[in-house]
Amino acid sequence: MVEFGKPFREDFFTLLEKDVTPLNHGSVGLTPTQIMNQFISTYSATVKYSNKNVQAEKYVEQLKLLGKYLNINYENMAFVTNATLGVNIVLRSIPYNFLTDKILIHSLTYGACANTVKFLHDQYGIQYDIVELNYPLEDNEVVRLFEEKLSTGQYKLCMFDMITSMPSVKFPYKELTSLCFKYNALSLIDGAHAVGLCDLSFIETLKPDFFVSNLHKWFFVPKSCAILYVNEKHHDIMAPFPLALPTLSESLHDSHNLINKFCHSYVQTYSTAVDCISTAISFRTQECRGENAIREYQMFLRSQAIESILTIFGPGTELLENKNKTLRTPGLFNIKYPMIGRNEQILKRFQSHPNAFADFRQRYINTMIKEFKIYVPIFIYNNAIWLRFSVAVYNTIEDYEVPIKKLKHIIEKNLKLFIK
């Protein structure tokens, strides 16, 4: 058995360039070499799968395997290119009453998803509200803020995350799902980071209306591939994007509405990634020794990494966490960069001049990527500057030591340019 960390990276992630420090799995994922090889050989064999029914069979085969692995009924799932596309499909499939229906989102909603709601507003006049969330918050505060709105009974649909993007915090998604049922709002769960980080058996017990998750991030399927879960109540209204051809394989899936609707898009755009799901499952089961082993390693390394970064950043730094420690996830954490002393004035300037921060951010990114082959996202949130770090099975404590010193150096060097 190969140990997680450095040996694991050297054995299974050989496509990564040697001098890169991979600290941004949350944004882009990283595919193990053996899965990538499967991707390439499947891709090369596309001539075999030029037939819709053959493709439909393969689509269903992967759907069944994943459904079994995740404890989700495969008939309630569809493969889509990415989570954001899934959110778009749901939001644009619902037959709204544009004069009266309202949507509820929150202030950490992923930009492209929030934009889709804004598009529905601009194009069709649908109304929406935003729950303002200023983390760190306790789960019950989050639930209360949503309930304040939902209890008015005004909302056709409520979209919320399992794990938000930036900052990355875990939401009380089970409670929010129940809340939606209570107040008769459709629940749309953006679980972009969920598969591979979270246990998903709640889906078939709580039965939200819609749920999406990428498979090419934490689950190791090649880009781009995601899952869309649709409660059976809503199969009829789903309109894939692009819309499918009429029933693909009548004999094969008469009653499997979602399969008929979605497997044509699969054929057209991302079949090859879907075909690698079985290999990803086997990689996670065999080489990674299962989901628990993965999460345990991530949680273990996460603690070590946080400690190391807090020490390197020094006074004024802070982990984004609440009292009950419910925001944490195995793969992601956020650290506040210390903007004290001379930097305090720069932070104020960034807050009043977003362009100055954008400028700083760009310089920071350029140095980081070009000179040091590191990438760690930086952003302003709740009156502070934050960095979001990822922890994957191929990471090792060394990734959070010398590279973080370099990162601090880059930040300080670029901040200096913004002293008035």
Added chain:
Amino acid sequence: MVEFGKPFREDFFTLLEKDVTPLNHGSVGLTPTQIMNQFISTYSATVKYSNKNVQAEKYVEQLKLLGKYLNINYENMAFVTNATLGVNIVLRSIPYNFLTDKILIHSLTYGACANTVKFLHDQYGIQYDIVELNYPLEDNEVVRLFEEKLSTGQYKLCMFDMITSMPSVKFPYKELTSLCFKYNALSLIDGAHAVGLCDLSFIETLKPDFFVSNLHKWFFVPKSCAILYVNEKHHDIMAPFPLALPTLSESLHDSHNLINKFCHSYVQTYSTAVDCISTAISFRTQECRGENAIREYQMFLRSQAIESILTIFGPGTELLENKNKTLRTPGLFNIKYPMIGRNEQILKRFQSHPNAFADFRQRYINTMIKEFKIYVPIFIYNNAIWLRFSVAVYNTIEDYEVPIKKLKHIIEKNLKLFIK
């Protein structure tokens, strides 16, 4: 210089399994090995491109190269996953007046595109009409049939093809574009097969409203990658799918509306294929010796292939062609299968029992793929059974000889099962 045909296949399309006869390029394309290698190495390097501005730069770089090669202003183009997705984006972006607007399509509209129009009808109440086209038709008949409808001035938008899917015929697309202008209908050209088969310099002179084309079919870019052209009049209304984040790189592309809108989706879903466009251009210029050489070879082999198939199929067979020979394209042709004698009665049965034809078709496909590693689409059109063949630079006359005899054998064997 490597000759087209067998030597070309052996040198540049090594990913194709040796015993496969590739006769369906029109459906799935086939990627040259060197472009696939570029795809793989770019894919592996995704960690480098985890930054939006770096990605935006690469996106624009490929856009500029392609624009120059196709004689289309790159600022009017966007990369999307496939042509059908492009059609969907256009059809779902337009701010219709659902009470009064009407859309015009035709009876050979690609199924998924026609379905999108039907979705707009079902979901929002938009009206649509269908121009019935029973080929073989002369171009002026096609234009007259469209003009009959368009001249009523009722249509907000008219969607038509450059080269239809099944049967594959070339449309009088320039005339139809002008007709749309004349009658004040937006023109949406589905050029799924266009890039790599047709000269596109008419785009910037005739300036249709919208145009889409796949790049992963005839242009040799890996799947899946397509181009969406949007007349500058309409940049403002375009809503990509999924919707983009707010302006990605303010400093970089202030005025380039389409770039800002579309490069985020590129990042999320298909950047790697886009990154191979420059390699595809170089392959077409160098190894293929340019577009003219490609088309000349295809037209040359096409004639030979048609002759061979007509001879093998025997009495009652026929090429789909009109008097003025304007339906032909370099890469595709349709042959009517002879349903004479005993088969005449089977054709009648298929026409009155679509399920029987679906059953036959499935058996035909299974035998063809599993036993002979050939795939040629079969369909009923205008009271006859047709087969659609593809001709690519790696095809050779041998592909249309012994394999076609096998094809005939498979068809006859399976037809026999349907004798009453």
